[in-house]
Amino acid sequence: MSATPTTAPAGATRVLVLNSGSSSVKYQLLDMAGGGRLASGLVERIGEQTSRLAHTPPAGRDGTGQEGGERTREGRIADHEAALKAVAEELAADGLGLDSPELAAIGHRVVHGGRRFTEPTVIDDAVLAEIERLVPLAPLHNPANLTGIRTARALGPHLPQVAVFDTAFHTTIPEPAARYAIEKETADAHRIRRYGFHGTSHAYVSRRTAELLGRDPSEVNVIVLHLGNGASASAVRGGVCVETSMGLTPLEGLVMGTRSGDTDPAVIFHLARVAGMSVDEIDTLLNRRSGLTGLCGDNDMREIRRRIEEGDEAARLAFEVYTHRLKKYVGAYYAVLGRVDAVTFTAGVGENAAEVRAAALEGLEGLGLSVDPGRNGVRGREPRLISPGDARVAVAVVPTDEELEIARQTYALVGAAEAA
Ligand SMILES: Nc1ncnc2c1ncn2[C@@H]1O[C@H](COP(=O)(O)OP(=O)(O)O)[C@@H](O)[C@H]1O
Numbered sequence: 001m002s003a004t005p006t007t008a009p010a011g012a013t014r015v016l017v018l019n020s021g022s023s024s025v026k027y028q029l030l031d032m033a034g035g036g037r038l039a040s041g042l043v044e045r046i047g048e049q050t051s052r053l054a055h056t057p058p059a060g061r062d063g064t065g066q067e068g069g070e071r072t073r074e075g076r077i078a079d080h081e082a083a084l085k086a087v088a089e090e091l092a093a094d095g096l097g098l099d100s101p102e103l104a105a106i107g108h109r110v111v112h113g114g115r116r117f118t119e120p121t122v123i124d125d126a127v128l129a130e131i132e133r134l135v136p137l138a139p140l141h142n143p144a145n146l147t148g149i150r151t152a153r154a155l156g157p158h159l160p161q162v163a164v165f166d167t168a169f170h171t172t173i174p175e176p177a178a179r180y181a182i183e184k185e186t187a188d189a190h191r192i193r194r195y196g197f198h199g200t201s202h203a204y205v206s207r208r209t210a211e212l213l214g215r216d217p218s219e220v221n222v223i224v225l226h227l228g229n230g231a232s233a234s235a236v237r238g239g240v241c242v243e244t245s246m247g248l249t250p251l252e253g254l255v256m257g258t259r260s261g262d263t264d265p266a267v268i269f270h271l272a273r274v275a276g277m278s279v280d281e282i283d284t285l286l287n288r289r290s291g292l293t294g295l296c297g298d299n300d301m302r303e304i305r306r307r308i309e310e311g312d313e314a315a316r317l318a319f320e321v322y323t324h325r326l327k328k329y330v331g332a333y334y335a336v337l338g339r340v341d342a343v344t345f346t347a348g349v350g351e352n353a354a355e356v357r358a359a360a361l362e363g364l365e366g367l368g369l370s371v372d373p374g375r376n377g378v379r380g381r382e383p384r385l386i387s388p389g390d391a392r393v394a395v396a397v398v399p400t401d402e403e404l405e406i407a408r409q410t411y412a413l414v415g416a417a418e419a420a
Pocket residue numbers: 021227228229230257299300301302347348349352353
């Protein structure tokens with residue numbers, strides 16, 4: 001395993017991207033020489049009885065005669081290794097298997113890169129060991145990323161594997177923003193600082209926002225709100241990240257699907273001393289049984305909106321806690337940036353939940369921020385403005401594409417020189 005290839009096979013122009021989450025794998029196969037997205041899919045609920053793989057084959061290759069129709073597999077997929085093997089089988093069924101001579105590399109989303117990894121990196125045994133060492137800082141994510149990498153190396157030993165880190169875009173955050181006010185020696189000894197996550201998304205979305213405004217990224221200040229299952233905000237000044245809401249781990253900051261986001265750290269001492277909970281129990285409480293789930297029992301914003309329509313008070317409170325926190329971060333990052341050109345919503349909630357966008361910015365007219373109800377109500381996959389035409393600050397919805405960004409970075413690092 002140690003003789004890891006560092007360049008793509010000659011003439012190969014396709015990149016497979018694996019985005020392994022705690023219980024899901026998203027993937028895309030992209031042709032970097034102009035062929036676009038060839039196949040994509042999602043494996044959800046890994047480890048449960050109700051696992052599901054949904055695979056979108058290339059147009060016209062789905063076996064049903066319909067162009068680009070989805071193929072699904074239902075039933076238990078035990079772990080990430082089994083998930084990746086199933087993905088490889090689906091690709092092989094389309095003639096796009098990992099042995100295909102056109103495949104140049106596999107790009108992996110890796111959530112925690114610590115201080116060491118600030119750039120996309122070809123994975124060898126030493127890199128793998130370092131990602132493993134960072135597991136305590138991203139216990140929900142790095143283990144899944146590692147399984148993805150190990151399985152992909154076993155299935156495609158002739159291919160370069162590249163890690164693209166969620167933390168990389170945030171390494172520019174200035175020291176006063178990255179540092180916690182904790183005794184310096186202790187913090188340094190244990191690498192305690194703000195690292196930030198979802199960086200691939202914040203980088204992609206801030207750049208696309210500048211494009212939407214018809215301006216160069218170096219001239220534009222953007223607040224990006226990445227609201228998926230995990231959620232984070234960032235402040236990007238002229239294309240450079242200067243502040244973000246996630247910290248040492250992806251627990252800090254915004255209210256998320258199952259994570260609390262910001263709390264008083266003394267909550268932890270209190271629960272240990274008064275409720276007799278162990279550190280692991282509190283970890284599980286704050287990471288898996290808090291956030292929207294903890295407040296109302298549901299982590300899906302669609303379900304929460306449906307319950308609010310029915311008059312459900314717990315769902316309403318969960319929604320209000322969520323959007324109040326968002327508003328607080330918009331105000332804080334406005335202050336950090338001094339001048340804001342755009343506030344951009346992205347990821348599952350940000351792209352789809354018009355009510356969240358409206359509530360997060362409600363009452364901020366004094367900051368030049370408002371949402372046009374008609375524009376906000378329009379659905380679509382294209383980047384778009386949702387602020388009124390005469391707004392001082394643009395408000396935008398820009399669908400994220402972490403997989404495309406990872407593919408680009410992977411191909412730039414290991415792709416065939418003549419095709420780059
Ligand atoms: N149509 C929709 N309306 C409101 N919320 C939605 C909609 N579609 C998806 N979501 C929200 O997006 C979340 C998933 O976002 P996503 O970015 O895919 O997350 P992740 O990548 O972290 O798994 C869901 O949990 C749900 O809350």
